[in-house]
Amino acid sequence: xxxxxxxxxxxxxxxxxxxxxxxxxxxxxxxxxxxxxxxxxxxxxxxxxxxxxxxxxxxxxxxxxxxxxxxxxxxxxxxxxxxxxxxxxxxxxxxxxxxxxxxxxxxxxxxxxxxxxxx
Numbered sequence: 001x002x003x004x005x006x007x008x009x010x011x012x013x014x015x016x017x018x019x020x021x022x023x024x025x026x027x028x029x030x031x032x033x034x035x036x037x038x039x040x041x042x043x044x045x046x047x048x049x050x051x052x053x054x055x056x057x058x059x060x061x062x063x064x065x066x067x068x069x070x071x072x073x074x075x076x077x078x079x080x081x082x083x084x085x086x087x088x089x090x091x092x093x094x095x096x097x098x099x100x101x102x103x104x105x106x107x108x109x110x111x112x113x114x115x116x117x118x119x
Contacts, residue, residue, distance in 0.1 A: 006037075006088065008063040008077075013040040014092030015068065019105055020044040022052045029108045031117060033068035033096055036060075037075060040092070042068055048103075049116040054078070069102075070095040 020030045020043050030044030034053035039062060043053030053065055063079040066087065072095070075084040096104075103109045110116065 006064070008079075009037040009075075009088055009090075010039070011088045011090050013038070013090070015040045015090075016042045018042070018093075018096045018100060020048070020050075020052050022055075023048075023050060024105075026050075027108060029103055029105065029110070029113070031103045031113075034065040034076070035068040035090070036062045037064040037066050037087070037090060038062040042096075047117050047119065049118070051118065066090060066094075068095050070098045 015035050017024070020033060021041060023030050023044055028050055030048040032045040032047065033042055034045055035042050036056055039060070041056050043056045044050055046054055056062065057065070057078045064075055064077050066075045067073065073086050075087040101109070103113055
């Protein structure tokens with residue numbers, strides 16, 4: 001992904017928090033997290049039970065997410081189904097806290113969590 005202006009990417013917007021907004025509101029859990037590159041919304045990945053990152057794209061049309069996992073810097077375009085190994089630097093935290101449980105958050109993940117994953 002080019003470092004120049006990209007539709008659906010606003011590098012000045014920080015992430016909405018450390019976890020999936022909707023899962024936190026509902027008391028749910030997630031497997032991995034994705035950050036909307038346009039508005040900063042943090043949602044859970046498509047392997048997670050609720051798939052909130054994709055739901056955010058469908059509701060808003062915001063086309064690009066960045067991994068919100070420690071050590072990952074890739075972007076995904078929902079419009080083109082393309083992955084980019086890197087892209088513009090985004091404001092704020094680049095991942096959830098390193099010590100945060102995966103899956104997470106601690107205390108809300110069921111013992112049989114693997115059964116809840118989408119594959």
